[in-house]
Amino acid sequence: MNDDLSLLASAYLDGDVTANERARVESDPQLLAEVERLRSLRALLNDVEPSSISVREAQLATALDVWDRLPVLERSGARRDVTPVGIDAAAVAGAASVTAPTPLGSRRRSSRTSSTRWLAGAAAALVLVLAGGVALQLSSPDDSDETDAASTAVADVDTPESATEVERADDAAGAGLVPASAAADATPELDTGIDNAAPPGENAGVDQLDTLTDLADFAAAAVGAPSAPDVPAATSGPSDEELSEAETFLAEAEFPRCLGVDIIVGPAVYGDVPVVVGIDEGRDLAIAYRAANCAEVARVRLP
């Protein structure tokens, strides 16, 4: 069969023929046989083994995850002429390389952003401790040489400024200036042993909890705090140096997991007792306990 006839049979199969061409094909057994052959080929081509359910669901979840991480303005089409750049692009690219996070993972990720505020507070507290030590040394009249050395040490410690930078960057995230996912991705994973402790209070110091309601709110806010809305980054996150200082502090500040706690929220003062607050995810409980001996101070069901 020559090319013209093959072309005619192919076009007939696709319904792209004139009335005359149709009549010609239907009156020619050879052409009709060719059409049937091509029809068989089409059936073969469409016999595609389906993707497995797990593969399909994983692929769809990944695609939707990418959608979730798109900046809101871009997702809704308001920024149709804008291509993600910088940290947005990195967030999208990161999303493309992972499968859908588990709900627990999402909860922990959402709390990670606000944990930076606590890191800043912790770093600031460290500086206060150091400053207190220096003051004690300064009060000793016989140690003039050490006083000089201590003064130099104080001059070298710029943690308050770093903490301020961390806090400022985190404030930007909290105010919606930095996408939560981008902030999380830009922040190295810190193996702090406190599992994303994230008291969300405005003050950098240790929170005062007076009632069980306070305790419940404190814990719930840490794990349930909404992530910052996805909008273009207006500022950068904390620098490596700033994070390193906070990390150094946190490495020294490990809290024991007691009483079935899965997530350490962070330190607080309950009544007048210094406690560590944790969450038992299985039972949905917030538990305050003494770090020294794991003695329970209070517990309450999460709201």
Next chain:
Amino acid sequence: MVAAAQGGDRFALDQLLRRHYDRIHAVCRRVAGSTRDADDACQEALIKIVRSLPRFDGRSSFGTWAYRIATNASLDELRKRERRPALHAVDEEHRPEVVDPRADGFAERFPDRLVLDDALDQIPEDLRVAVGLRDVADLDYAEIAEALDLPIGTVKSRISRGRAALAAQLRLDRDPQSEVRGNKPPSDERRIDPP
């Protein structure tokens, strides 16, 4: 549904992707070839669709647009494959024994699918893509012309030539009774029967 998804409706997007998933996957499978490459292409296509959805202007149907993205993702995957070392082909003699009777039906069809994959690999890429978009993605000539940025006449010609080449590779004879299923063709020839 497209408008709703573009407006930020996540559920609508989920439904939209599910509605077109099988076709997107099939296009990737037929254009990219191997399962692994097709899966990679399909994932890449879905991500591109999601990321580009806000810029979809509705000049073509969503399906046309999505299959075009799937086609491009598959072609990208093919280019990557060309840079990878080739794997050994499975032949009839080295076909593994079926140990699970429930898989027997699948396994029976497996050689046919391998032969078809092989035949698709043998024909020029431009012909394979045209045939895939017509016979698998079910796009009409105008849509394929738009997707591939080609004149319609060229599209018709490529489809016809691609089909003829595939039929020849598969030995889809005009007289099916001239061969009996089960008789293995000579080693340098292939033949499979339609499902």
